[in-house]
Amino acid sequence: MRPQEIIAKKRDGGRLSEQEIDVFIDGVCSGSWPDYQISALIMAMFLRGLDRAEQEALTYAMLHSGSVLELSAIAAPKGDKHSTGGVGDKTSLVIAPLAAACGLAVPMISGRGLGHTGGTLDKLEAIDGYNVNISPTEIERIVNVCGFAMAGQTDDIAPADRTIYALRDATATVPYIPLIVASIMSKKLAEGLDALVLDVKSGSGAFMPEYEDSLALARELVETGRKFKVRTEAVISDMSQPLGRFVGNAVETYECIRILRGETEAAASDTEALSIELTARLLNLAGLADGPEAARMIAADKLASGEAFERFRRNIELQGGDCRVCDDPDLLLPRGVEESSIKAPRGGFVSAIDTASMGNAIGAIGGGRTRAEDSVDHAVGYACTAKIGDHVAEGDYLGVLYSRGGDGAAQAADRLARCYTIGDEKPLPLPLIREIIS
């Protein structure tokens, strides 16, 4: 079947068969479909739509375009959490050791920051020596010892997604739910999981800011997980402002270690709460707790007892990192960088934060990437002092920027100041967890 015939069928609004979708994904992997044919079909899918059967066939073909983790020798139920991405969204670093301490095996494969959102791998690499480039065999060994491993995506996991995602990024075809579902689920299903919890962000810092879009995405993700026989739930969580106190790489790791040490700062209580809730959802799905309430109790206990913290320390050792950050988290605080305070231009209530713009401002000074091949500066970041609903007087701190100085810093500070809307009325509070789709 020629690529043109498949493209023309979707162009005219036809429904692609499993066989046609297989031919497409085979062509992506073998290189027999050049980039321009892939991107033409993707645009036609975006504009003409994919129904659920097509979405599932695409997920299946992309999942089987590479290899699947073989962890059957591990007796414990296997689970993972995936977030659609946000600003200050650092819960993976708490959830993985916490779920492991509760008896789950967590083979967590994560990504790097791109655009306005941060990435788990970049945060972990703020720990000296921490190695995320580990093989499936090492993942298995490390999960066996400490209950979890944190790895980057290898070349053989869902290779079709890598090609397609890069093209979608370059051709303005990212924000379409069936393509997002196939991309996320083809990678997560390759982990060979029993349970999966999806943290779908909603609000100004989310990839799709509108609540209705987040809800639709969450439903499709859960439906697809089920279809592939993985117990799956989605939580829609608020991303109308950064999660927790810090945005950046080293500072976010700092915030997580403080939580794991039982030293959660007030400004990081949302990070802790969301980490416990997502862990509890995982435990419940995996059959390790008798209902969500019991699961929350177990997770909170294992956090308070320091068992999750010990798992994290053990994992850092196993993945080659410098464990001194566990005993002295302050080592991760910004050093040798310039601090600039962002101040309120008027008094009133913080009524809205342009969170994506905030993420982009930090990204632009090295906290994130514009292109996948860029490197990040782990030390730069932002302490988000004032959150939505807080009252500030003119000149009060809204936050503190940690940067390398120069024009870039001045531009970032200016951009950060413009992220805040200050009004006269106290805004209605938004719950951290807006919906649970099970």
Next chain:
Amino acid sequence: MRPQEIIAKKRDGGRLSEQEIDVFIDGVCSGSWPDYQISALIMAMFLRGLDRAEQEALTYAMLHSGSVLELSAIAAPKGDKHSTGGVGDKTSLVIAPLAAACGLAVPMISGRGLGHTGGTLDKLEAIDGYNVNISPTEIERIVNVCGFAMAGQTDDIAPADRTIYALRDATATVPYIPLIVASIMSKKLAEGLDALVLDVKSGSGAFMPEYEDSLALARELVETGRKFKVRTEAVISDMSQPLGRFVGNAVETYECIRILRGETEAAASDTEALSIELTARLLNLAGLADGPEAARMIAADKLASGEAFERFRRNIELQGGDCRVCDDPDLLLPRGVEESSIKAPRGGFVSAIDTASMGNAIGAIGGGRTRAEDSVDHAVGYACTAKIGDHVAEGDYLGVLYSRGGDGAAQAADRLARCYTIGDEKPLPLPLIREIIS
């Protein structure tokens, strides 16, 4: 402006500004837009649509992506004919010398056959030595001597179209009127014409078979020509069966030389009639005749007098071809090839011909190309004996295939036989010229 922003705007149904279209075409020419971004935007244009202002801006940008023929030293009005392509559509070889004999300067830039349609350049190259690869300077010199020149598209004429057309062909985005208009008109306007006649084909051998589509295309072509200050008309002509007696390269040139010699066979009367009509339209548009009826008289006279034939002979000399075919057209008839007769499987009236399939059958044995880089076999072809409305008895000849034998020939013969629908009722005759859009 990043390509993604322009692609996203069209993806969401926005109207592209002239500036955005210029950025796109500049990116195509400079290579700063990779193929996958071009094809994503083209698919979005296809599915979201381009309005007339966008179509004109695209034509303008593509026209000015390269150079325009500078023929201002030629005093005569300059005119050309362009066909949307058909099977057996060979009128260029008659029209160019005939219009030249009537006083028009014809700098005709033509294409090669692709898919089921033939190309003027391939037909001319059936004449030994005939060189279509001539420079703008040579075009000017030859037009000055004999009134017309027949050349291939050079690299500097509308280079953006070459890139975009190749991608459209590979991504199923060819059949969309605004893209077709921009492609045709950017090349034709680069000839610096005073008058242009477009032969828009309709029927089973046309690129867009439906009459309504041909009509819409014709109207847009004429409107665009006017906008660019070229006197433009379109003729919608019948392509529900091959034009004339022959399909192929050498045999079509044979048919034209016979017409120019005043020896038109009955089966080629439609080729002659259409050539006279299109030439007359051009003369009238260019102000060389006092109305269409007078123009037809002039054209018929110049054909009958042999003046057009002498122009053709002179042109062959100037373009390096072997003039013996003028004195002995039989030199172009098939030699050393195998002849297979296609016979009627039942008696009745030929009620329909799948003309595109007929073109593809001849193309598959070397008469045309599947890919632009393929070469053609000038000798192969088909004599189309029975036309629509003809009554045949079982076993009567429908046509004769000239091939190189072997499996390919057997398959072509089989395919040709299946192109005919034979029924019990005599079909209503379709006029050769279905509409004139001026």
